[in-house]
Amino acid sequence: MLSQSFSGGIVIPNPHPVEIVEIILAPLPDKVVLPLQQRIGDEAIPCVKVGDKVLTGQVIAKTEDHFCVPIHASISGKVVTIDERTIPHKSGLKSKCITIESDGKDQWVEHKGCGTDFLHCDQSTMIEYIQASGIVGLGGAGFPAHAKLEGIQDCHTLIINGTECEPGIMCDDALMQSHPREVIRGVEILLHICGAQRAIIAVEDDKQEALNSLLMYCHNDRISIEQIPTKYTSGAEKLLIKALLGIEAPSGGFAIDMGVVCQNVATTKAIFDAVIDSRPLVSRIVTVTGSGVESPNNFEVRLGASFEHIVSMSNPNDNQHAVRMGGMMMGVDVKDTTVPICKITNCIFVNNALEKPDTQECIRCGTCNQACPVDLLPQQLYWYAKSENTDKAMDYNLSDCIECRCCDYVCPSHIPLAEYFSFAKALYRKNTEDQYRTDIARERFEFREYRLERNKQERTKMMAAKKEELKKKMANDKSQKDKIAAAMARVEKTKKKKDDAQ
Amino acid sequence: MMRQVIYALALGVVAAYTFFGWGVIVQIVLAIVAAIAVESAFLSIRNRPIKPSISDGSAILTAVLLAISIPSIAPWWIVVVGVAFAIIFGKQLYGGLGNNPFNPAMLGYAFLLISYPLQMTTWVSEFLSFSQSLDVIFNLISVDGLSGATRLDDVKTQLSLGYLIHELNVYSISQSWINIGFLLGGLYLLARKIITWHIPVAFIAGVLVVSTLLFISNDKIYIPPQFHLVSGATMLAAFFIATDPVSGSTTPKGRLIYGFLMGVLVVVIRVFGGYPDGVAFAVLLMNMIVPLIDYYTQPKVFGK
Numbered sequence: 015m016l017s018q019s020f021s022g023g024i025v026i027p028n029p030h031p032v033e034i035v036e037i038i039l040a041p042l043p044d045k046v047v048l049p050l051q052q053r054i055g056d057e058a059i060p061c062v063k064v065g066d067k068v069l070t071g072q073v074i075a076k077t078e079d080h081f082c083v084p085i086h087a088s089i090s091g092k093v094v095t096i097d098e099r100t101i102p103h104k105s106g107l108k109s110k111c112i113t114i115e116s117d118g119k120d121q122w123v124e125h126k127g128c129g130t131d132f133l134h135c136d137q138s139t140m141i142e143y144i145q146a147s148g149i150v151g152l153g154g155a156g157f158p159a160h161a162k163l164e165g166i167q168d169c170h171t172l173i174i175n176g177t178e179c180e181p182g183i184m185c186d187d188a189l190m191q192s193h194p195r196e197v198i199r200g201v202e203i204l205l206h207i208c209g210a211q212r213a214i215i216a217v218e219d220d221k222q223e224a225l226n227s228l229l230m231y232c233h234n235d236r237i238s239i240e241q242i243p244t245k246y247t248s249g250a251e252k253l254l255i256k257a258l259l260g261i262e263a264p265s266g267g268f269a270i271d272m273g274v275v276c277q278n279v280a281t282t283k284a285i286f287d288a289v290i291d292s293r294p295l296v297s298r299i300v301t302v303t304g305s306g307v308e309s310p311n312n313f314e315v316r317l318g319a320s321f322e323h324i325v326s327m328s329n330p331n332d333n334q335h336a337v338r339m340g341g342m343m344m345g346v347d348v349k350d351t352t353v354p355i356c357k358i359t360n361c362i363f364v365n366n367a368l369e370k371p372d373t374q375e376c377i378r379c380g381t382c383n384q385a386c387p388v389d390l391l392p393q394q395l396y397w398y399a400k401s402e403n404t405d406k407a408m409d410y411n412l413s414d415c416i417e418c419r420c421c422d423y424v425c426p427s428h429i430p431l432a433e434y435f436s437f438a439k440a441l442y443r444k445n446t447e448d449q450y451r452t453d454i455a456r457e458r459f460e461f462r463e464y465r466l467e468r469n470k471q472e473r474t475k476m477m478a479a480k481k482e483e484l485k486k487k488m489a490n491d492k493s494q495k496d497k498i499a500a501a502m503a504r505v506e507k508t509k510k511k512k513d514d515a516q
Numbered sequence: 517m518m519r520q521v522i523y524a525l526a527l528g529v530v531a532a533y534t535f536f537g538w539g540v541i542v543q544i545v546l547a548i549v550a551a552i553a554v555e556s557a558f559l560s561i562r563n564r565p566i567k568p569s570i571s572d573g574s575a576i577l578t579a580v581l582l583a584i585s586i587p588s589i590a591p592w593w594i595v596v597v598g599v600a601f602a603i604i605f606g607k608q609l610y611g612g613l614g615n616n617p618f619n620p621a622m623l624g625y626a627f628l629l630i631s632y633p634l635q636m637t638t639w640v641s642e643f644l645s646f647s648q649s650l651d652v653i654f655n656l657i658s659v660d661g662l663s664g665a666t667r668l669d670d671v672k673t674q675l676s677l678g679y680l681i682h683e684l685n686v687y688s689i690s691q692s693w694i695n696i697g698f699l700l701g702g703l704y705l706l707a708r709k710i711i712t713w714h715i716p717v718a719f720i721a722g723v724l725v726v727s728t729l730l731f732i733s734n735d736k737i738y739i740p741p742q743f744h745l746v747s748g749a750t751m752l753a754a755f756f757i758a759t760d761p762v763s764g765s766t767t768p769k770g771r772l773i774y775g776f777l778m779g780v781l782v783v784v785i786r787v788f789g790g791y792p793d794g795v796a797f798a799v800l801l802m803n804m805i806v807p808l809i810d811y812y813t814q815p816k817v818f819g820k
Contacts, residue, residue, distance in 0.1 A: 020818065252819065265819035374572060375614030379517070380712070380766040388818035393766050394810060411817045426517060 022387040026181040046318030047354040051109040053156030055082035071294040088296040127292035147288035153278035156358040172213040179249035180341025188312040190224035200286035218244040306364035321351035338363035374427035382421035392421040399438035518573030528697035535690035537644030539588030551579035581621035598624040669792035695751040702755025714771035722779020748793040770813035
């Protein structure tokens with residue numbers, strides 16, 4: 015058990031605890047909707063047409079962008095539409111999606127990976143399998159796994175993040191309890207890829223069953239399992255590294271800068287599947303919880319199934335609901351439960367719709383700076399964010415805010431601080447971009463002025479030179495004239511002489 | 517939160533009541549009524565909703581703090597004028613709660629002390645009944661037989677006349693009990709985590725350090741440090757006035773500096789200044805440099 019940790023953070027007990035954390039296998043959905051826009055990178059281009067038959071695991075869209083992974087059909091059946099649909103996103107964004115209607119057979123494409131004896135495979139082959147299988151960070155960030163693993167040099171420690179990112183989410187806990195063998199084998203694969211000396215699996219101290227299951231399968235002395243205090247934001251990569259290793263990643267830097275690679279447990283299990291038998295990622299474990307459902311639980315569900323598909327299995331009550339993807343803290347509100355489950359959907363919160371308490375004035379009580387896990391002063395930032403004084407806010411390290419909303423949670427005046435900060439960040443970006451543009455325009459203008467001035471000067475110089483030349487020429491001409499005149503005079507003279515002689 | 521602070525003041529108020537009588541309670545009631553009236557009137561002029569502002573308790577807290585600070589036999593209009601000044605010029609003109617750079621109660625107190633020095637320094641020396649108190653406060657009858665200066669004031673006058681400390685009776689039972697009452701109330705606030713320990717501890721340390729240094733340098737003309745702790749408004753200031761979050765420093769390190777310097781100023785003003793107690797001026801002076809303190813005491817950000 016670790017005593018050290020980062021400062022700040024808040025302890026929030028699971029608002030809707032369950033007695034036994036388990037995984038319920040959700041039935042195959044009748045249809046799936048698969049968005050082509052992934053978390054980062056370009057939109058994928060479909061390689062199937064409407065009416066095509068597809069198999070489970072078949073690639074249906076891909077891009078040239080190296081940061082992206084291909085998109086696989088998550089059920090077998092027929093492509094019925096390729097059109098714009100609402101996806102789970104903060105802004106209710108629409109994106110191009112491929113809709114597949116199930117034939118109910120779930121026929122898989124053939125796939126074959128390194129096999130259980132994976133050590134004979136080299137790292138790049140494994141990474142290819144990981145990319146081809148569509149593995150992205152399943153903790154909620156959705157960062158492509160292969161991109162984190164490529165070109166690693168000097169990695170000393172591999173950290174496997176088994177902490178739930180937020181209170182209420184249980185999907186990683188459930189995964190560790192149900193698939194401990196796959197997780198441990200996945201860690202061994204990752205050790206092989208990263209070349210790290212050791213791996214640490216971080217498990218929160220209230221997840222005793224998960225710890226026990228992992229310990230039962232962990233017989234590798236390079237892998238250790240550490241318990242860390244159950245505190246919100248310990249799932250954040252840099253803060254977890256601080257809690258485990260006592261080192262702070264530099265502001266603006268990455269974990270790998272310090273020789274650490276971090277992967278989530280669910281991602282690790284998916285990597286195991288990808289490397290061992292090149293099995294594409296077509297399903298994930300999703301927690302359904304909240305005050306609006308009677309029986310919170312975890313479901314293993316095909317990607318692209320609607321939220322409704324598993325919410326309906328959790329006995330929702332008849333009240334008006336507010337639906338949220340991700341946790342109670344950093345999740346995003348979605349309009350309704352028709353949106354599809356995607357790779358980053360770790361949790362669906364279905365809450366009874368409640369009115370938010372009225373916001374009051376900030377009284378600078380400083381509770382927020384005690385809660386801030388990165389030691390910012392939210393009360394000062396709020397002051398500057400509210401008055402749109404972004405330069406001053408940057409002075410107070412606005413850019414280091416991880417928008418974890420700990421400050422919102424503890425604020426006695428119910429001020430949505432993180433929203434102000436995210437707004438101020440966007441404003442700062444816009445201002446600096448505008449500034450950049452005006453700078454460019456000014457430079458262009460100044461260069462033009464300079465060029466005109468230079469041309470003018472060159473022209474005057476040239477004119478002067480020409481004039482000089484002309485003058486010289488004229489001067490020369492004068493001597494010529496003189497010569498001619500002299501010659502003429504001579505001719506005249508001789509003529510005269512001749513005349514005189516005659 | 518503000519309500520908890522008001523509850524925590526009760527012990528000190530009871531102590532004051534025991535020594536000065538009903539006037540203490542009458543002043544508090546007067547102040548609260550005046551505060552609600554002035555705040556409501558001003559909010560309606562500003563076209564702001566009245567109820568949330570009244571129910572946040574800040575105006576009432578300002579009123580109670582001011583009422584506790586002024587003499588229990590001051591005429592009724594003193595507290596009314598003081599509260600009105602505190603609410604209007606101390607808070608509403610800056611845009612209401614959260615935007616005021618100065619502690620409103622102390623601004624009101626400083627205003628009263630400068631404008632009406634006689635009424636503000638005449639304290640009662642015995643317990644007054646309810647009717648006596650009303651008579652004194654509303655009918656403005658002469659209180660010559662009952663009144664006198666505070667012990668701090670008294671000691672200061674005697675010292676200026678050339679008396680030495682050991683010739684004077686510096687301790688005052690009433691002052692000590694009132695301070696103990698506020699100390700207990702302050703500990704309650706700490707236990708309930710309504711205030712953090714930084715400002716009170718630093719404030720008391722500031723008072724102790726300077727008064728001890730002075731006392732060591734010359735124990736004939738400087739009051740012993742323990743006397744400073746239980747006189748005047750020391751404990752009220754440490755736990756209830758200096759800890760006002762709105763006008764105070766908000767960083768952990770900044771709160772230590774803020775509290776300590778304020779404690780130092782209190783003793784300096786008491787000993788060398790023209791007024792018997794220095795809390796109000798110390799608070800206002802420190803309020804002015806809060807932005808500076810906050811800027812230079814930012815905690816180290818993760819990864820920097």
